[in-house]
Amino acid sequence: MQLAVWTYEGPPHIGAMRVATAMLGLHYVLHAPQGDTYADLLFTMIERRGDRPPVTYTTFQARDLGGDTAELFKTAAREAFERFQPQAMIVGASCTAELIQDDPGGLARALGLPIPVVALELPSYQKKENWGAAETFYRLVRGLCAPPAPRAEGRTPSCNILGPTALGFRHRDDLREITDLLTRMGVAINVTAPLGATPADLARLGEADFNIVLYPEIAGPAAAWLTRAHAQPATKTIPIGLGATREFIAEVAGLAGLDAAPILAAETARSAWYSRSVDSNYLTGKRVFVFGDATHALAAARMATEELGFTLVGLGSYAREQARELRDAAKAHGIEATISDDYLAVEAAIQAAQPELILGTQMERHTAKRLGIPCAVISAPVHVQDYPARYSPQMGFEGANVLFDTWVHPLMMGLEEHLLGMFREDFEFHGEAAPSHLGAAAATATAAPTPPATLTWAAEAERELGKIPFFVRGKARRNTERYATEHGIGTITIEALYDAKAHFSR
Amino acid sequence: MSAAALARAPDAGCTEAPVLRERGQREVFCGLTGIIWLHRKIQDAFFLVVGSRTCAHLMQSAAGVMIFAEPRFATAIMEERDLAGMTDANEELDRVVAQLLARRPDIRLLFLVGSCPSEVIKLDLSRAAQRLNATHAPGVRVLNYSGSGIETTFTQGEDACLAALVPEMRADPAPGLLVVGALAEVVEDQMRRLFAALGIGPVAFLPPRRAADLPGVGPGTRFLLAQPFLAETARLLEDRGARRLAAPFPLGAEGTTAWLRAAAEAWGIPAARFREVTTAGEQRARTAIARHRPLLAGRRITFFPDSQLEIPLARFLSRELDMQPVEIGTPYLHRQHLAEELALLAADAMLSEGGDVDRQLDRCRAARPDIVVCGLGLANPLEAEGFTTKWSIELVFTPIQGYDQAGDLAALFARPLDRRTRLMV
Numbered sequence A: 001m002q003l004a005v006w007t008y009e010g011p012p013h014i015g016a017m018r019v020a021t022a023m024l025g026l027h028y029v030l031h032a033p034q035g036d037t038y039a040d041l042l043f044t045m046i047e048r049r050g051d052r053p054p055v056t057y058t059t060f061q062a063r064d065l066g067g068d069t070a071e072l073f074k075t076a077a078r079e080a081f082e083r084f085q086p087q088a089m090i091v092g093a094s095c096t097a098e099l100i101q102d103d104p105g106g107l108a109r110a111l112g113l114p115i116p117v118v119a120l121e122l123p124s125y126q127k128k129e130n131w132g133a134a135e136t137f138y139r140l141v142r143g144l145c146a147p148p149a150p151r152a153e154g155r156t157p158s159c160n161i162l163g164p165t166a167l168g169f170r171h172r173d174d175l176r177e178i179t180d181l182l183t184r185m186g187v188a189i190n191v192t193a194p195l196g197a198t199p200a201d202l203a204r205l206g207e208a209d210f211n212i213v214l215y216p217e218i219a220g221p222a223a224a225w226l227t228r229a230h231a232q233p234a235t236k237t238i239p240i241g242l243g244a245t246r247e248f249i250a251e252v253a254g255l256a257g258l259d260a261a262p263i264l265a266a267e268t269a270r271s272a273w274y275s276r277s278v279d280s281n282y283l284t285g286k287r288v289f290v291f292g293d294a295t296h297a298l299a300a301a302r303m304a305t306e307e308l309g310f311t312l313v314g315l316g317s318y319a320r321e322q323a324r325e326l327r328d329a330a331k332a333h334g335i336e337a338t339i340s341d342d343y344l345a346v347e348a349a350i351q352a353a354q355p356e357l358i359l360g361t362q363m364e365r366h367t368a369k370r371l372g373i374p375c376a377v378i379s380a381p382v383h384v385q386d387y388p389a390r391y392s393p394q395m396g397f398e399g400a401n402v403l404f405d406t407w408v409h410p411l412m413m414g415l416e417e418h419l420l421g422m423f424r425e426d427f428e429f430h431g432e433a434a435p436s437h438l439g440a441a442a443a444t445a446t447a448a449p450t451p452p453a454t455l456t457w458a459a460e461a462e463r464e465l466g467k468i469p470f471f472v473r474g475k476a477r478r479n480t481e482r483y484a485t486e487h488g489i490g491t492i493t494i495e496a497l498y499d500a501k502a503h504f505s506r
Numbered sequence B: 001m002s003a004a005a006l007a008r009a010p011d012a013g014c015t016e017a018p019v020l021r022e023r024g025q026r027e028v029f030c031g032l033t034g035i036i037w038l039h040r041k042i043q044d045a046f047f048l049v050v051g052s053r054t055c056a057h058l059m060q061s062a063a064g065v066m067i068f069a070e071p072r073f074a075t076a077i078m079e080e081r082d083l084a085g086m087t088d089a090n091e092e093l094d095r096v097v098a099q100l101l102a103r104r105p106d107i108r109l110l111f112l113v114g115s116c117p118s119e120v121i122k123l124d125l126s127r128a129a130q131r132l133n134a135t136h137a138p139g140v141r142v143l144n145y146s147g148s149g150i151e152t153t154f155t156q157g158e159d160a161c162l163a164a165l166v167p168e169m170r171a172d173p174a175p176g177l178l179v180v181g182a183l184a185e186v187v188e189d190q191m192r193r194l195f196a197a198l199g200i201g202p203v204a205f206l207p208p209r210r211a212a213d214l215p216g217v218g219p220g221t222r223f224l225l226a227q228p229f230l231a232e233t234a235r236l237l238e239d240r241g242a243r244r245l246a247a248p249f250p251l252g253a254e255g256t257t258a259w260l261r262a263a264a265e266a267w268g269i270p271a272a273r274f275r276e277v278t279t280a281g282e283q284r285a286r287t288a289i290a291r292h293r294p295l296l297a298g299r300r301i302t303f304f305p306d307s308q309l310e311i312p313l314a315r316f317l318s319r320e321l322d323m324q325p326v327e328i329g330t331p332y333l334h335r336q337h338l339a340e341e342l343a344l345l346a347a348d349a350m351l352s353e354g355g356d357v358d359r360q361l362d363r364c365r366a367a368r369p370d371i372v373v374c375g376l377g378l379a380n381p382l383e384a385e386g387f388t389t390k391w392s393i394e395l396v397f398t399p400i401q402g403y404d405q406a407g408d409l410a411a412l413f414a415r416p417l418d419r420r421t422r423l424m425v
Helices: A012-022 A036-046 A069-084 A095-100 A104-111 A129-144 A171-185 A199-203 A216-230 A242-256 A261-266 A270-276 A278-283 A294-306 A320-332 A343-353 A362-371 A396-408 A414-422 A459-466 A470-486 A494-504 B002-006 B031-041 B053-062 B080-084 B086-103 B116-120 B125-136 B156-168 B185-198 B231-239 B252-266 B271-290 B310-321 B339-344 B357-367 B376-384 B403-422
Strands: A002-004 A026-031 A055-057 A088-093 A117-119 A158-162 A188-193 A210-213 A287-292 A311-317 A357-360 A375-377 B019-023 B045-051 B073-077 B109-114 B141-146 B176-180 B203-206 B221-225 B300-303 B324-330 B350-355 B371-374 B389-391
Touching (some): A012 A026, A012 A055, A012 A129, A026 A069, A036 A055, A036 B053, A055 A069, A104 A117, A129 A199, A129 A216, A158 A216, A158 A242, A171 A188, A210 A216, A216 A294, A242 A261, A270 A278, A287 A343, A459 A470, A459 A494, A470 A494, B031 B045, B031 B073, B045 B086, B045 B116, B073 B086, B125 B141, B141 B156, B176 B185, B176 B231, B185 B252, B185 B271, B221 B231, B221 B252, B252 B310, B252 B403, B300 B357, B310 B324, B310 B403, B350 B357, B371 B403
Parallel strands (some): A026 A088, A158 A188, A287 A311, B045 B109, B176 B221
């Protein structure tokens, strides 16, 4: 048993719903108790979709358990077929139905429906949402893709784009950005899936030359199967950040037999110049903590360090499946990765690292609010605010621009930070104030931690500490106390404070 | 008007109206959802759902905005090995509870809340609660109830929670009024003032704001239901000797007056005194409601089954705002507790119980009501089809009971229609 207040991922059948809702002409019959229909609101409220997810729930109740829940499933499946006339159906069980072992796959087969029915086995007590999405997509691709056929010679190179789903973090906009980029490169898009694909489209997947894997958490297993069964290579680079986008272009060009040089010479992101411009000097070495799904966390760590000049003080993910890659990436920055799906453990890691900026999920946004640390959201789990009305991709050249703006905006502007350092006691422009362009939302002052028993702060040193802007004060306090302990100082004076500052200055 | 209406024969209004009973997909929350308001209501209580990742995901998704101010609820997520053997599951539960109580020493009352998976594997939470009581007494009292979707629909979770509190209430034979059902604190305070002015008392509320303030119950207790979904709680209170004061629910001016009158009559308060105390509030409510009548009068309204508040709401909207109910869906119809409400509804209202969401959507599309009251899963899709909707969850998250909230209640229905008329996009 795991004590959870909030979770980063839903159960695996939510992943299956994300695939089903992304597609057209597919219907999901889910054996589930009354109440599991809450999942519809993820799509209709958080993502603000105008259609109900294509899901029929059996919604059994206690009185059905004594009777025939299997019959209930068959009725629901038959009626869903008659009402929605899908091209194909997926069937499965949520956590409770898994326990009553009705075998939705077998029951659906017994109905003899005139369409393909793909049975899903999603172990709810072991696996989570992203795994469920990946498994569902893999089963659909395997079940619906036509046998390999010879590809015509001499035609335009073509690819499939795999991975975008409903309820994805900016999947809609990433897809548009990457589709446009591939089109400019002269690569034809054979099928995009799951988002916007029909079961008939999945049958045509084998016709492409190679696959673009946008979100390996979701498309990884399906792409690996297509490599094995249809000899389609797949991209490895995730085009988040300018450097990664350029590598992605080179990788795609290699797979497509095209020359990447013209597009690499012609295109770039404005973020590169903005980052080099002198105004961005103040971003240098800002301490940043990165947490999210593995794909977004790894990409953000790279962009934060290579393209904004930040210092990485924390890197982590709730995705245990990709723990090794994250550990390696963290090691390269001289830190240890935080691999946890307990948001309180992540909060503790953030507090210990004392970052000046958090790039995280909605969970870390709340942690940041509580700790008074600027934050930008880079990954699911999602919130209604993660579906902006405007075009806001994370991938490609425009994605790099969006990320530059999104990450810099929460920070104190360069000159403002200097003025704050100079006039710390100004009554309306003081160290507790939030960045002035972010309105009246003052940071929550956190209580000062108790120093070790062997240490005391002289009153004037404590006052001097108070003049340091709040977002670095905790770090200054800790460093000074560490310095004092290491140097056998019992009472921290102003002198000791500045000695410590000199000792630890970077 | 209201007095005359109440004097009608019991077979008046919708009392004998046929009810369409359907079985099919039910687009409703399970009883766990009640924790989202109950955990704020009882300030030293904690709700530990013993369930699956789905339960935890529901709790944070239904809360919509995640309440990160350290919520007083959590989920003990069962994993593969908890299903393998019961001994392990019980040991694991004890460990999780110890971990939780160590982190939250301020907790005095812990509810172990059963879920669909815990019910299906027959994890006995009442025995677990007994065992944990032995360990954690006297600092923490551990109770249990089920909020599972196989047994409870949405607001029935509150019923199950309050029912778990009834055996904890001390025996108290003294006369007193008990108001049953979670109400916003502002509403409770208004009710307290009104009862005090009427000379009715002592007055206690269930649930209390703090676990230690749990009221007593006994043959002298008269209780008023503040919510229409408390069947089991009422039954257990009656078993303890308390008597329910039959009344409509305190929604709208008329409903609030009738609800207060039921207590006033039980306490033998003279009619003149009753009018003296209630007239000002009732008039204020009528004035506030009247502001919304131009927008709402004559409009046709359909309710999808959700909170069991549908019938009292339809009564309020039809009688005080002249709206026309097309279909009133309710997940469960408790005829006895709703007798006074049904008598006040126009006889031609169509009632449906249970539900099959696809069939009701067909009926809704055919009837084209002016406004549809429905859950969060249906609201945007119906808006996209051109319907005006009111999400029903707001009706359990907003203070709507009593005189001074009657205008706010009307406003909840007026706002979506008002918005339609403003928007040019």
